[in-house]
Amino acid sequence: MNPILVLGAGPAGLSAAAELASLGAPTLLVEKESYLGGNPTRWHYSLLAPDLRPAEEILGPLIQRVEHNPKIELHTGSLIARAEPEGKGYRVSLQSKDTVQTREVSAVILATGFDHFDSRRKFEYGYGHFPDVLDFKELEGMIHDDKVLRPSDGKPPRRIAWILCVGSRDIQIGNPWCCRMGCVVSIKQAVEIRQKHPEIDAYIYYMDVRTYGLWEDLYWKSMQEYGVKFIRGRIGAVSLTEGGKRLIATGEDTILSRPTEVPFDLIVLASGMEPGTGTKEASELFHVPVGPEGFLTPKLSDMNTIDSGLPGIYFAGAATGPKAIPDAITEGMGAALRAFQYARE
Amino acid sequence: MPIVEKSLVRVKRTEKLELDGIDVSGDWNTFLESRVQTDLDVGIVDWVRSQPQGDTIDRCWQCGTCTAGCCMHTDYGLEEFNPRYFIYLAQIGYEEELRRYAQTIWRCVSCNKCVERCPKGVKVEEVVHTIGTYLEASGRAPESPADRFDRAYTENLLDRGILDEAGLFRTYERLEGRKTPVRELLRMGTSLLLSGRLHTGPLAHRTKGWRRMRPVLKGLLDEDLRQRRESAQATRPVGRREP
Numbered sequence A: 001m002n003p004i005l006v007l008g009a010g011p012a013g014l015s016a017a018a019e020l021a022s023l024g025a026p027t028l029l030v031e032k033e034s035y036l037g038g039n040p041t042r043w044h045y046s047l048l049a050p051d052l053r054p055a056e057e058i059l060g061p062l063i064q065r066v067e068h069n070p071k072i073e074l075h076t077g078s079l080i081a082r083a084e085p086e087g088k089g090y091r092v093s094l095q096s097k098d099t100v101q102t103r104e105v106s107a108v109i110l111a112t113g114f115d116h117f118d119s120r121r122k123f124e125y126g127y128g129h130f131p132d133v134l135d136f137k138e139l140e141g142m143i144h145d146d147k148v149l150r151p152s153d154g155k156p157p158r159r160i161a162w163i164l165c166v167g168s169r170d171i172q173i174g175n176p177w178c179c180r181m182g183c184v185v186s187i188k189q190a191v192e193i194r195q196k197h198p199e200i201d202a203y204i205y206y207m208d209v210r211t212y213g214l215w216e217d218l219y220w221k222s223m224q225e226y227g228v229k230f231i232r233g234r235i236g237a238v239s240l241t242e243g244g245k246r247l248i249a250t251g252e253d254t255i256l257s258r259p260t261e262v263p264f265d266l267i268v269l270a271s272g273m274e275p276g277t278g279t280k281e282a283s284e285l286f287h288v289p290v291g292p293e294g295f296l297t298p299k300l301s302d303m304n305t306i307d308s309g310l311p312g313i314y315f316a317g318a319a320t321g322p323k324a325i326p327d328a329i330t331e332g333m334g335a336a337l338r339a340f341q342y343a344r345e
Numbered sequence B: 001m002p003i004v005e006k007s008l009v010r011v012k013r014t015e016k017l018e019l020d021g022i023d024v025s026g027d028w029n030t031f032l033e034s035r036v037q038t039d040l041d042v043g044i045v046d047w048v049r050s051q052p053q054g055d056t057i058d059r060c061w062q063c064g065t066c067t068a069g070c071c072m073h074t075d076y077g078l079e080e081f082n083p084r085y086f087i088y089l090a091q092i093g094y095e096e097e098l099r100r101y102a103q104t105i106w107r108c109v110s111c112n113k114c115v116e117r118c119p120k121g122v123k124v125e126e127v128v129h130t131i132g133t134y135l136e137a138s139g140r141a142p143e144s145p146a147d148r149f150d151r152a153y154t155e156n157l158l159d160r161g162i163l164d165e166a167g168l169f170r171t172y173e174r175l176e177g178r179k180t181p182v183r184e185l186l187r188m189g190t191s192l193l194l195s196g197r198l199h200t201g202p203l204a205h206r207t208k209g210w211r212r213m214r215p216v217l218k219g220l221l222d223e224d225l226r227q228r229r230e231s232a233q234a235t236r237p238v239g240r241r242e243p
Helices: A011-022 A038-042 A055-067 A136-144 A182-196 A213-224 A277-285 A325-344 B042-050 B065-069 B071-075 B083-092 B095-099 B113-117 B124-137 B145-160 B165-176 B182-194 B210-233
Strands: A004-007 A027-030 A072-075 A079-086 A089-095 A100-105 A107-110 A114-116 A133-135 A159-166 A201-206 A229-232 A237-240 A247-253 A258-264 A266-271 A273-275 A313-315 B011-013 B030-032
Touching: A004 A011, A004 A100, A004 A325, A011 A027, A011 A038, A011 A055, A011 A072, A011 A325, A038 A055, A038 A114, A055 A072, A055 A325, A079 A277, A089 A107, A107 A325, A133 A136, A136 A182, A136 A266, A159 A182, A159 A258, A182 A201, A182 A213, A182 A266, A229 B083, A247 A266, A313 A325, B042 B083, B042 B124, B042 B210, B065 B071, B065 B083, B065 B113, B083 B095, B083 B124, B095 B124, B113 B124, B124 B210, B145 B165, B145 B210, B165 B182
Parallel strands: A004 A027, A004 A107, A027 A072, A107 A313, A133 A266, A159 A201, A159 A266, A201 A229
Antiparallel strands: A079 A089, A089 A100, A114 A273, A237 A247, A247 A258, B011 B030
16 A cells, blocks of 8 residues: 555644554655644643643654654655645655655645734734734743743733734634634633732633633633633724833723723733645645635535545645644544545555 | 714813913813723722622623613613623723712612522622622722711611611701701601601600610621721722823
8 A cells, every 4th residue: 555645743644644553554744844743832832721731741642653653654844845646646746855755645634734823914913013912822832831921021910911813703814714712722821820820810802702612611710710801892902001111902892882991011812723834735736625714625514524525635633724632633533544445445 | 073972971070170370160171081991900809709799700701691680770770770780890890980880789679580590600689789898898989878878877776776767867967968948847747746756856765775785786887897998998909000
């Protein structure tokens, strides 16, 4: 059997590769970056919702299963430069640092994932301009290292605000979809900070709180056990106080029906999920249709998000839309099975 | 720009105003108060939560079920009595706005429909009363005629252990600086007399054994008030806009 190509080594790709190997299928795992684990590794995710277990505890075993596996041929820092149909499968050219090799693969799993929205595009929040305006992916790393400090003066903050839906549900920047995890991750961050530093006050500016399904529990706990406050309204602009030391979030409290200008020490932007650059490249390479949002389109998205409807191509993880880590890992397992079935036939 | 929504306008008028030595009191003296809210005072919710009756305040997520069934709000039609809103103001710490409801908040008749219906288990009736107590005890609410009446009533009752209606009326009139026309006084006096309750001044009744009871009760009330005042005033004042 020709190897099965898994493109992307985030949670979905790692899971797919590990399952393929356990089925006994030769696997070619190709990752653009130099590390394994995708966005969670890149941004040093801290604890994962909803059980608040460290990201390492969830991804570590997966990475271990993949790293020294005789069935898995691992190529980091590599990408697929070309792909064309060959028999039942594909012929691809695998481009590593300075080498290009042509390989034949029997099936393809696209686990190319997402990119965090670039918050600089919401210029009114001053991300990239005011040092104390953070993207929540950066705060993840700070919480992970227990160094939640204001970048401007290195002092601990007294009051933090989260702004939800930055780069999501926003027609101005062209992303009308919901990122599904901004709410729960922001709430989780607030809980983590309040657990360790109860003297820091945490406020979350929301339009809706979408902690769907069983995640609702964390939302309730955040209020009842950790005193996280929820203010309804979308912040319109961030500016500095007169002395320039603190930030001011200007918005409307829609429950109060009044304008608000509240000072904060840190403002955290819950940046949404966009199709990853790898996802865009993969759709061109393998001629996979994408929806208006730019995510890969499954054949029947109301039935499953794994089958592409194209011969030998399967999807896993956030390549088909915003997805949580457990969903991505589960889809990796499903995609492995489908690809294995196809390759063996 | 003309102001369309008149209900939103709050006017501030000072007694006398001089600018550069020129007296501009009068119509020049009227200012519109800014509607911009710059405070988030966590002290309020911290205090309410610390009280045995207020510890469910953090559960509220502003669905409005309480207000929808509130007999004051809906049946009686007192629109400004909105328990959901009072809780939000306390939760987020909009103290200035909350102070406006310091009197209204006591209009609750404790029917407890809100408590029965709340999907999150907020003991709305208790929480709302705790918020009212906070405003009163922290001394942040302006004293109203109702407050002065309460004070006169308590003192009157404490005096002899039984209410002296005519005496209470006199005290309250004095506190309010009000003078009731003689004709009205006569009408009220007659009706009190006929119902057998005009035992005032030296003729006033006294509860048996009140001389011994009074200091005990007074001590308790004073102690309770002192404790509530102290804890409410010790709340953390934060959130002023800093230069």
